[in-house]
Amino acid sequence: MTGRAQPRVLRTVAEWRAACDAVRSSGRRLGLVPTLGALHHAHQALMQAARAASDVVGVTIFVNPTQFGPGEDFDRYPRDLAGDLDKCAEAGVELVFAPERAEMYPAGEMTRVLVSGLSEGLCGPFRPGHFAGVATIVAKLFSATGPCTAVFGRKDYQQLRVIQRMTSDLLLPVRILEHPTQRDADGLATSSRNRYLSASERERALAIPRALGVLAQRFAAGTRDAVQLSQLLAAELGRAELSVEYAELARTSDLQPFTSGTVEPGAAGAFIAARAGSTRLIDNVILGEDRAPLDPAPRGPAAERTSA
Numbered sequence: 001m002t003g004r005a006q007p008r009v010l011r012t013v014a015e016w017r018a019a020c021d022a023v024r025s026s027g028r029r030l031g032l033v034p035t036l037g038a039l040h041h042a043h044q045a046l047m048q049a050a051r052a053a054s055d056v057v058g059v060t061i062f063v064n065p066t067q068f069g070p071g072e073d074f075d076r077y078p079r080d081l082a083g084d085l086d087k088c089a090e091a092g093v094e095l096v097f098a099p100e101r102a103e104m105y106p107a108g109e110m111t112r113v114l115v116s117g118l119s120e121g122l123c124g125p126f127r128p129g130h131f132a133g134v135a136t137i138v139a140k141l142f143s144a145t146g147p148c149t150a151v152f153g154r155k156d157y158q159q160l161r162v163i164q165r166m167t168s169d170l171l172l173p174v175r176i177l178e179h180p181t182q183r184d185a186d187g188l189a190t191s192s193r194n195r196y197l198s199a200s201e202r203e204r205a206l207a208i209p210r211a212l213g214v215l216a217q218r219f220a221a222g223t224r225d226a227v228q229l230s231q232l233l234a235a236e237l238g239r240a241e242l243s244v245e246y247a248e249l250a251r252t253s254d255l256q257p258f259t260s261g262t263v264e265p266g267a268a269g270a271f272i273a274a275r276a277g278s279t280r281l282i283d284n285v286i287l288g289e290d291r292a293p294l295d296p297a298p299r300g301p302a303a304e305r306t307s308a
C-alpha cells in the first residue's frame with residue numbers, strides 16, 4: 001500500500017461507463033491508459049502523460065485472451081491487482097476498470113476488428129491473430145469509455161499504428177497520444193515480460209538496444225541509404241546470441257519493408273523482434289525521431305506526439 005488514495009475499481013462495463021460519463025458531465029477531461037496489468041514504471045509514465053493531458057486518469061487492467069496465440073504466455077502472464085492498484089495510486093490514478101473476461105467477451109460474442117495491412121508485416125506473421133485481438137479489445141474499451149485521450153507507448157509501435165488506424169476508421173471519439181519508449185537503466189525497453197529473463201538472457205537481450213543505438217547514431221551522423229542501414233542492422237544483430245525473428249527497416253506510413261532509396265527523418269524505423277531463451281522481446285527506433293537507446297540525454301514528454 002502507498003500513502004496515496006487508492007483508485008476506485010469498477011468491475012462491469014455499466015459501472016465503468018457511468019463513472020466515465022460522470023467525469024465528463026462534471027466538465028473534466030478523461031485520460032485513459034489501457035493495460036494488461038503487471039504495471040511498472042513505463043506504465044506510470046503513460047499515466048503521468050495522461051494526467052498532463054486531462055483532469056482525471058483511468059487505467060484499464062485486463063489480460064486480453066484474444067491477443068495471445070496458442071502456446072503464448074496467457075496463463076503465466078503476471079496478474080497482481082493489489083500491486084497494480086498501488087502503482088496506480090502512486091501515479092494519482094482515480095479510476096481503474098478491471099473487468100472479468102465475460103464482461104468484455106459476453107457469451108456468444110462473434111465480432112473481431114481486423115486492421116488489414118498494418119497488422120500484416122513485422123510481428124504479424126509471428127503472432128497470427130494478435131493484432132485482431134488488440135484492435136478488438138481496444139475498440140471495446142474505447143466504446144465503453146467514450147470520449148477521452150488515450151495514451152500508448154511507442155515500444156509497441158505496430159500496435160500503436162493499428163490502434164490509430166482502427167480509431168480513425170471506426171470514427172471513435174478518442175484522441176491518441178504517443179509516448180516515447182521507456183527504458184530500464186541498462187537500455188532494455190521496459191516490459192512486463194522482462195521479469196521472465198534470467199541474468200544471462202538479459203545480458204544477451206541488451207544486443208537489441210545496442211543495435212538500435214548504432215542505427216540511430218549512424219542515421220544522426222548522416223547515413224540515409226536504406227540498403228546500408230538495413231545491412232548495418234542485420235550485421236549488428238548477426239553478432240547477438242539471440243534467436244532473431246526479424247530485424248527490419250520498415251516505413252512508418254504502412255510498416256512495409258523500406259528496401260531501397262533515401263530514408264527521410266521520421267519515414268522509417270528499425271524494428272526488432274527476438275527471443276532471449278523463451279522470452280520474446282520487441283523494440284524499435286524511429287530514425288530521425290528517437291534517440292539512441294543508450295543515449296544518456298533525458299527523454300520525456302517533449303517527444304510526445306498526438307494523433308486524432
Ligand code: PAF
Binds near residue numbers: 064156
Ligand atoms: O499493450 C498492451 O498493454 C495491450 O496490448 C493493450 C493495448 C492494453 C490491449 O490489450
